[in-house]
Amino acid sequence: MDSKAIKIAANNVQVYYGDTHAIKDVDVQIEDKTVTAFIGPSGCGKSTFLRCLNRMNDTIDICRVEGDILLDGEDIYDKRVDPVQLRAKVGMVFQKPNPFPKSIYDNVAYGPRIHGLAKNKAELDDIVEKSLRRAAIWDEVKDRLDAPGTGLSGGQQQRLCIARAVATEPEVLLMDEPCSALDPIATAQVEELIDELRSRYSVVIVTHSMQQAARVSQKTAFFHLGNLVEFGETGQIFTNPEDPRTESYITGRIG
Amino acid sequence: MALSWLLLILLALAVIGFFAGRSRALASAGGNVRDLHSLPSYYGYNVALTALVPAVGVLIVWLLAQPMIVNSTVSGLIPDQALLEGSDRGLIMSEVRRVAYGLDGAVASGAMTETQARNGNADTDALTKTLKDAGQILTQDVTQPILVAAQKFRSMTSSGTVAMQVVVLALALLGAAFAYVRTHKEFRARNVVEQGVLALLLLAASIAILTTIGIVLSMLFETMNFFQLHSWKDFFFGSTWAPNFRGGSELSILPLLWGTLYISVIALLVAVPIGLFAAIYLSEYASGITRSIAKPLLEILAGIPTIVYGLFALLTVGPALVSMFGDGGILGVDWMASSNAVLTAGLVMGIMLIPFVSSLSDDIINAVPQTMRDGSLGLGATHSETVRNVILPAALPGIVGAILLAASRAIGETMIVVMAAGAIAKFSGNPFEAMTTITTRIVSQLTGDTDFASPETLVAFALGLTLFIITLGLNIFALYIVRKYREQYE
Numbered sequence: 001m002d003s004k005a006i007k008i009a010a011n012n013v014q015v016y017y018g019d020t021h022a023i024k025d026v027d028v029q030i031e032d033k034t035v036t037a038f039i040g041p042s043g044c045g046k047s048t049f050l051r052c053l054n055r056m057n058d059t060i061d062i063c064r065v066e067g068d069i070l071l072d073g074e075d076i077y078d079k080r081v082d083p084v085q086l087r088a089k090v091g092m093v094f095q096k097p098n099p100f101p102k103s104i105y106d107n108v109a110y111g112p113r114i115h116g117l118a119k120n121k122a123e124l125d126d127i128v129e130k131s132l133r134r135a136a137i138w139d140e141v142k143d144r145l146d147a148p149g150t151g152l153s154g155g156q157q158q159r160l161c162i163a164r165a166v167a168t169e170p171e172v173l174l175m176d177e178p179c180s181a182l183d184p185i186a187t188a189q190v191e192e193l194i195d196e197l198r199s200r201y202s203v204v205i206v207t208h209s210m211q212q213a214a215r216v217s218q219k220t221a222f223f224h225l226g227n228l229v230e231f232g233e234t235g236q237i238f239t240n241p242e243d244p245r246t247e248s249y250i251t252g253r254i255g
Numbered sequence: 256m257a258l259s260w261l262l263l264i265l266l267a268l269a270v271i272g273f274f275a276g277r278s279r280a281l282a283s284a285g286g287n288v289r290d291l292h293s294l295p296s297y298y299g300y301n302v303a304l305t306a307l308v309p310a311v312g313v314l315i316v317w318l319l320a321q322p323m324i325v326n327s328t329v330s331g332l333i334p335d336q337a338l339l340e341g342s343d344r345g346l347i348m349s350e351v352r353r354v355a356y357g358l359d360g361a362v363a364s365g366a367m368t369e370t371q372a373r374n375g376n377a378d379t380d381a382l383t384k385t386l387k388d389a390g391q392i393l394t395q396d397v398t399q400p401i402l403v404a405a406q407k408f409r410s411m412t413s414s415g416t417v418a419m420q421v422v423v424l425a426l427a428l429l430g431a432a433f434a435y436v437r438t439h440k441e442f443r444a445r446n447v448v449e450q451g452v453l454a455l456l457l458l459a460a461s462i463a464i465l466t467t468i469g470i471v472l473s474m475l476f477e478t479m480n481f482f483q484l485h486s487w488k489d490f491f492f493g494s495t496w497a498p499n500f501r502g503g504s505e506l507s508i509l510p511l512l513w514g515t516l517y518i519s520v521i522a523l524l525v526a527v528p529i530g531l532f533a534a535i536y537l538s539e540y541a542s543g544i545t546r547s548i549a550k551p552l553l554e555i556l557a558g559i560p561t562i563v564y565g566l567f568a569l570l571t572v573g574p575a576l577v578s579m580f581g582d583g584g585i586l587g588v589d590w591m592a593s594s595n596a597v598l599t600a601g602l603v604m605g606i607m608l609i610p611f612v613s614s615l616s617d618d619i620i621n622a623v624p625q626t627m628r629d630g631s632l633g634l635g636a637t638h639s640e641t642v643r644n645v646i647l648p649a650a651l652p653g654i655v656g657a658i659l660l661a662a663s664r665a666i667g668e669t670m671i672v673v674m675a676a677g678a679i680a681k682f683s684g685n686p687f688e689a690m691t692t693i694t695t696r697i698v699s700q701l702t703g704d705t706d707f708a709s710p711e712t713l714v715a716f717a718l719g720l721t722l723f724i725i726t727l728g729l730n731i732f733a734l735y736i737v738r739k740y741r742e743q744y745e
Contacts, residue, residue, distance in 0.1 A: 101649045
């Protein structure tokens, strides 16, 4: 595990919402081809930090980010970096499935079309099929690619959103509580999918479920009140945490 | 006793009833509020409302019905030979009313006694003089039949008014007494009061609906009258609009409909892009401060009376267009002769519709969930790609609904076209020519000296009903589309 390259390195990150100091002094190294889980009680800043990694916080007027976040050694908050280009490289899957009110095909083809990834219809078809297969939903939708994406079930919608995210060939995939709106069966499918995605991408997942973090991740970061309390191997965090707060949280005494 | 005194008495009765009911309820519970079924004030409201509502209801009905009954009775008293050449029963009746009010006024000012006023054999010339000296307004000398009718009118009105006062007061007292006797700690005053309030709300809602039905029915009857006088084939399928009050008119709606639709299309061509782009800017790009200033400013446009838009068209836009497209204009073409033209009316109507389109579209764009925007931005789309590819398609059904509503406003708009479109009914594709619309023809057919038995006047109702049906259809279609869209995200 240690041999893996560092994909994202965050040093001394501070985030403010207006006057509120939401994230304090966070340092995290996210490895390539690894699933990193962010856990912590509600309002601890894990989602906020996740949204810093692809500059989605830029869309919130009052949000201010300080510190360095390096993607492959390049500062993503540098003026020369176009946040739009960055988000193509760092894809995101949201808490609530949010397929566009378009057909399943158009949902997946959205990113490739915007970024000009396909030269012709055949290539686009190919990308759509590959992405849907990678998101383990191809068999369910291959006969109704023209049906609206909003007509799928919740679990299918979320997998469609994952397919949509992987269709742009991102290097990192951020997932903000991707299973919180799903039932256990759909959750199991998505978790299985995350494990497969690990072979190609670096995956960062925010989750409220500690079992889920334990199941899918190799690295875990525990946030509490805007601080990164502990970061390390998942196995170690869950069996032998160093910090008493981490232990309290994972044993269910706080949070 | 004047009406205002009656109302004051009713009000006083209600107030007394309120306090009496409240204290009786409290007394029945031995002063302990917890033993009452409802709060003490509910018992008070129960007594007050039971006293007030039926009495006021009867009062309103009586006030509406009495003049009608008196009029029809008195009008039957006037012999046909009393009708002068060139006048009719309606004119005689207004003279009767004038004399009756004159007598009332003269009695009140002391110029004559009540007995004199009631004297059916009085000398009409002397009476006329007395009334005129007393400062009462008469348009002609009082004649014997008119005097008799006026005296009948007076006596019926005064006895009717007395009867009304007695009935209304009795009803109020009975209601108050009934509710007061019923007041007891077990009595469910709260439920009764709430039922009463519900009935009031229902009444208000049904008045609105009944009025609509009334409007439609009145138009329908007049339209049927029209079609008895004029062929429906000419109205719906003819090609000429040439009303002629001497008869033999050609009254076809088609040239008017053409003008209406042409002007509306130009208005929409102006309003839809500008309104939609303004809505996109305001809801997606503008900062909070800009929006808080620009949105109310845009909505001020919606508050400008349409007659002012008409003036704007007549005095500013029309001449400006002539100076561009007219003879000796900037463009060196001679396309436009007068400032009254389809283009003038269409442009100004388009300006009028901008806030309509932008405000509705803004609401609809804001209703697109933020998760849609996040989803698109998270895939590396720029803001404008997000607007174009995700937000607009998602909002499209709603925007179409907004456009249809704007279209129905354009079709029904009157003042701007009256002032700016001209009066020539014809089929033409030239936007620089004057044309006319359904609404302007309704105005011109009904203004001035009109005879409600000629097809030239009655055609206004047929035009109005057709217009109503067109806009109603558009509105229903628009609401259907808007509603269908709303369901998508709820």
